[in-house]
């Protein structure tokens with residue numbers, strides 16, 4: 001299961017929904033606290049408050065918890081590589097989330113883990129520490145956020161890209177790729193991979209070439225939706241057989257909600273959206289030897305608000 005955007009000063013019953021589902025793992029997808037400070041004392045204080053939450057502690061004790069950060073736990077709205085308290089914030093993050101080994105000793109919070117007896121590779125991307133400045137849209141198009149698409153710049157940075165290439169060479173039946181910002185939503189002008197189309201193309205080609213099935217999970221937006229694009233033809237299916245879709249399950253927020261009646265337009269959205277507090281779930285099952293995922297978004301009472309069956313085996317592009 002997974003979720004994002006938890007304001008540590010308010011109740012967050014959606015975590016109780018996750019606990020009740022007894023997930024094998026829970027991934028916090030960023031804005032896990034709202035620190036919004038360059039002062040390490042204030043950043044630490046935000047985490048301390050989350051750490052005192054009964055629901056958080058129960059989740060921590062009953063499942064494997066993983067995390068990436070987004071801008072507000074990193075320390076500033078829409079911040080990137082030039083955020084002045086990056087190193088102090090990273091130290092607090094790695095200490096709170098109990099990260100050690102190479103992921104803790106190198107700059108950035110990216111890393112990977114194995115779930116389900118090793119069959120699933122969880123890839124945790126750092127979309128903050130190395131990200132180039134965003135480009136403002138002038139004029140800002142109506143109905144869109146403040147950012148334009150840029151032909152240059154980076155989200156992951158050179159070292160994280162090299163690490164990702166090595167990481168995706170390792171075999172896995174399924175890769176779950178966690179990004180704080182949306183990977184597959186069409187360009188909406190708020191933060192997303194669509195602001196850096198060349199970086200997004202590079203990511204999708206790399207994942208398609210890696211073999212095995214893949215699904216993206218993301219947060220950030222304060223609403224839930226599912227995005228889908230045809231996967232590029234990768235190395236392992238160059239003949240065109242087995243061409244499939246990539247999905248991006250966006251769950252946001254655990255206790256932050258969208259302030260408008262409808263979300264931003266997303267040409268890649270499938271099957272609606274949900275604007276109130278939520279958490280996401282990927283349930284894996286095998287049917288006739290093929291791996292499928294039942295992807296769900298739950299509201300904070302445990303009701304199912306979105307559901308999609310993701311066929312990872314042999315979906316063909318219409």
Ligand SMILES: [Fe+2]
Pocket residue numbers: 005031072220221222253256
């Ligand atoms: Fe948020």
